Amino acid sequence: xxxxxVIQRLLWEYDELSKQDIExxxxxxxxxxxxxxxxxxxxxxxxxxxxxxxGVRIGVGxxxxxxxxxxxxxxxxxxxxxxASISPGVTIVADAGPNNSALRNNPYVREHLIVEQEVVIxxxxxxxxxxxxxxxxxxxxHAVVGAGAVVARSVPRFTIVAGVPARPVRDLNAADxxxxxxGV
Numbered sequence: 001x002x003x004x005x006v007i008q009r010l011l012w013e014y015d016e017l018s019k020q021d022i023e024x025x026x027x028x029x030x031x032x033x034x035x036x037x038x039x040x041x042x043x044x045x046x047x048x049x050x051x052x053x054x055g056v057r058i059g060v061g062x063x064x065x066x067x068x069x070x071x072x073x074x075x076x077x078x079x080x081x082x083x084a085s086i087s088p089g090v091t092i093v094a095d096a097g098p099n100n101s102a103l104r105n106n107p108y109v110r111e112h113l114i115v116e117q118e119v120v121i122x123x124x125x126x127x128x129x130x131x132x133x134x135x136x137x138x139x140x141x142h143a144v145v146g147a148g149a150v151v152a153r154s155v156p157r158f159t160i161v162a163g164v165p166a167r168p169v170r171d172l173n174a175a176d177x178x179x180x181x182x183g184v
Contacts, residue, residue, distance in 0.1 A: 001028075003028070003029065003033075006025050006028060006029060007029070007033070007037070009025060010022065010025055010026070010037060010041075010046065011037075011041070014041070014043050014045075014046045015043075017046075019045075019049065022046060022049045023049060023053070026049065026050065026053045027053075031053070031054050031074055034050050034053050034054050035050070035051075035054045035070075035074075037050045038050030038051045038053075038054065038068075038070075039066070039067060039068060039069060040066065040067070041066070042066065044063055044064060044065070047064050047066070047068075048062065048064055051064065051070065054074055055072065055074050055075065055076040055077075055078075056070055056072070056076075056078045056079075056080065057076070057078070057079040057080065058079075058080045059080060059081045059082030059083065059084065059123060060082045060083070061082055061083040062080050062081065062082060062083060062084045062085070062086070063084075063085050063086065064080070064086045065086060065087050065088040065090075066088050067088050067089045068086050068088070068089070068090045068091075068092070069090070069091045069092070070091075070092045070094070071091070071092070071093045071094065071095055071096065072092075072094040072095050072119075073094075073095035073116070075094075075095060075116070077094035077095060077116065077117070077118045077119060078092055078094050078118070078119050078120075078121075079118070079119070079120045079121065080121045081120075081121055081122045081123035081124070081125060081141065082123045082124070083123060083124045084121050084122070084123065084124065084125045084126070084127075085125070085126045085127070086121070086127050087126075087127055087128050087129040087130075087131070087147070088129050088130075089129050089130040090127045090128075090129070090130065090131050090132075090133070091131075091132045091133070092119050092121075092133045093119070093132070093133065093134055093135055094116065094117060094118060094119045094135050095115075095116045095135070096113070096114065096115045096116075096134070096135055097113075097114040097115075098113075098114070115135040115136070116135065117135040117136035118136070119133055119134075119135065119136070119137050119138075120137075120138045120139065121133070121139045122138070122139055122140045122141035122142070122143060122157065123141045123142075124141055124142045125139045125140070125141060125142065125143045125144070125145070126143075126144045126145070127139070127145045128144070128145055128146050128147035128148070128149065129147045129148070130147055130148045131145045131146070131147065131148065131149045131150075131151065132149070132150045132151065133145070133151045134150070134151060134152045136154075137151050137152070137153065137154050137155070138154040138155070139151070139154070139155045140154070140155055140156045140157035140158070140159065141157045141158075142157055142158045142172060143155045143156065143157060143158065143159050143160070143161070144159075144160040144161070144172070145160075145161055145162075145166065146160065146161065146162030146163070146166070146169070147162075148164070149161060149162050149163055149164065149166040150163075150164045150165050150166060151165075151166040152165050152166070153165075153166075155168075156168075158171060158172040158173070159171055159172065160172065
C-alpha cells in the first residue's frame with residue numbers, strides 16, 4: 001500500500017480500524033509524519049497510538065486533545081500517566097535548543113539553555129488549554145495546570161498552579177481526590 005493510501009486510511013477510516021490495524025499501518029511511516037498525525041488527528045484513540053509510535057509513554061485512560069505539541073527529539077523523554085487529561089494546544093518540551101542558530105556555539109547557551117530532560121505528567125493530572133511544560137518538569141498526580149500557564153518547575157501532587165511563570169494557587173484535598181477514584 002502506498003504511503004498516501006496509508007495516511008488516507010488513518011485519517012478517514014480510523015473508526016473502522018482495530019488497534020492492531022492502526023499499529024500495522026503506522027509501522028511503515030516516517031516518525032515525523034506519524035508525529036504530525038498525532039498532533040492533528042481528530043480521534044483521541046488514534047492520536048495516542050501515533051504518539052506512542054513516536055516514543056511517548058501514555059497510561060491507560062489518558063486523553064490527549066488535538067494540537068498537543070511534544071518536543072522530545074523522539075527520545076522517549078515524555079511520560080503521560082493514567083487518566084491524565086491534556087487539553088488542546090498544550091506544548092510539552094523535553095528537548096530544547098536553538099536548532100541551526102549560531103547561538104548553539106555561545107558558551108552560556110550551550111551550558112544553560114540547551115536542555116534535554118524527561119517530562120512526567122502524573123496519573124489523573126489535568127493540563128489546561130495552551131499550557132507549556134518545560135524540560136525536567138514533573139507534574140504530580142492529581143495536579144492541575146491552569147490554561148496558558150508556563151511550568152518551569154515541578155508541581156507537587158494535589159496542587160493547582162497557574163500563571164507565567166506557573167505558581168501554586170491552591171492545594172486540593174487529597175482525601176477527596178482519593179475517594180473520587182475509588183470506583184475507577
